[in-house]
Amino acid sequence: MGKINVITGRGGTGKSTFTTLFTRYVHANPLLLIDLDPDESLAKMLGVDLEKESKCSVSDALSKIIAKGKASKGRDDTPDLLRRMMEQGEIIYRDKKFDLITLGTKFSPGCYCLPDEMIKDTLRNINKNYELVLVDSPAGLEHLNRKVTPDIEDLFVILDPSDKSAKHIERIKYVTKGVNITCKNFYLVGNYRFTDEIEDYLLKTGEKYLGRIAYDPLVREHNLKGESLFKLPEDSPSSTSVKNILREAGYVLV
Ligand SMILES: Nc1ncnc2c1ncn2[C@@H]1O[C@H](COP(=O)(O)OP(=O)(O)O)[C@@H](O)[C@H]1O
Numbered sequence: 404m405g406k407i408n409v410i411t412g413r414g415g416t417g418k419s420t421f422t423t424l425f426t427r428y429v430h431a432n433p434l435l436l437i438d439l440d441p442d443e444s445l446a447k448m449l450g451v452d453l454e455k456e457s458k459c460s461v462s463d464a465l466s467k468i469i470a471k472g473k474a475s476k477g478r479d480d481t482p483d484l485l486r487r488m489m490e491q492g493e494i495i496y497r498d499k500k501f502d503l504i505t506l507g508t509k510f511s512p513g514c515y516c517l518p519d520e521m522i523k524d525t526l527r528n529i530n531k532n533y534e535l536v537l538v539d540s541p542a543g544l545e546h547l548n549r550k551v552t553p554d555i556e557d558l559f560v561i562l563d564p565s566d567k568s569a570k571h572i573e574r575i576k577y578v579t580k581g582v583n584i585t586c587k588n589f590y591l592v593g594n595y596r597f598t599d600e601i602e603d604y605l606l607k608t609g610e611k612y613l614g615r616i617a618y619d620p621l622v623r624e625h626n627l628k629g630e631s632l633f634k635l636p637e638d639s640p641s642s643t644s645v646k647n648i649l650r651e652a653g654y655v656l657v
């Protein structure tokens with residue numbers, strides 16, 4: 404069984420940036436990435452154009468299946484059809500270093516139930532094929548509530564320096580416990596806006612604080628231009644700090 408790690412935190416804290424640099428520097432093969440955020444920004448940071456690669460998100464795949472089903476008035480074999488699309492390579496993008504699945508945007512108003520079920524089903528089925536699975540989350544804790552990923556090895560919480568984030572730690576613990584999500588390691592990571600003061604505070608909370616991601620103007624520049632973060636220099640502040648954070652969590656790096 405592969406380990407499932409989840410990267411969570413408030414909006415704009417740097418979760419996808421961290422996930423991308425995690426992917427770049429961790430020694431794990433094969434590695435699966437799952438983007439649960441409807442903004443689908445992870446692919447771009449990884450340097451992947453899913454449209455060009457003719458890959459669709461889980462939500463888009465479901466929309467296609469449902470549209471066809473309505474036309475043919477067929478019985479509800481949606482999960483089987485989706486599994487088939489998955490097997491035929493219409494959803495999973497395969498790169499040298501990683502495979503990638505994106506959840507996509509809501510396919511019907513207000514409800515993620517079916518796409519969530521499909522991601523859960525996929526994880527149950529293909530998790531064993533991977534050494535490591537990294538799940539990049541949307542903002543907030545809704546995805547934990549939806550229990551898309553039940554058994555987590557390492558939960559990385561990316562924090563920004565606001566008060567809300569400190570409260571966020573307690574809320575995440577409360578939510579994971581409340582919905583029976585198990586997580587072996589609960590890790591805190593400071594984002595690029597962290598200050599020494601808030602770092603001191605976190606060190607006193609008794610939680611496992613792995614360090615902070617350094618501010619890196621090149622990250623901003625690459626993201627604005629839509630360029631892959633795999634092109635950042637190896638010794639850029641963000642690369643160096645993410646490598647240190649991963650070492651602190653006991654990961655072997657490439
Ligand atoms: N280490 C960093 N240094 C400078 N800017 C960063 C850094 N990490 C992220 N950012 C910027 O912060 C914004 C949000 O980052 P992103 O990784 O998309 O966050 P999230 O996935 O949590 O929404 C982006 O504009 C990104 O360029």
Ligand SMILES: [Mg+2]
Pocket residue numbers: 418419420440444445539540
């Ligand atoms: Mg993101």
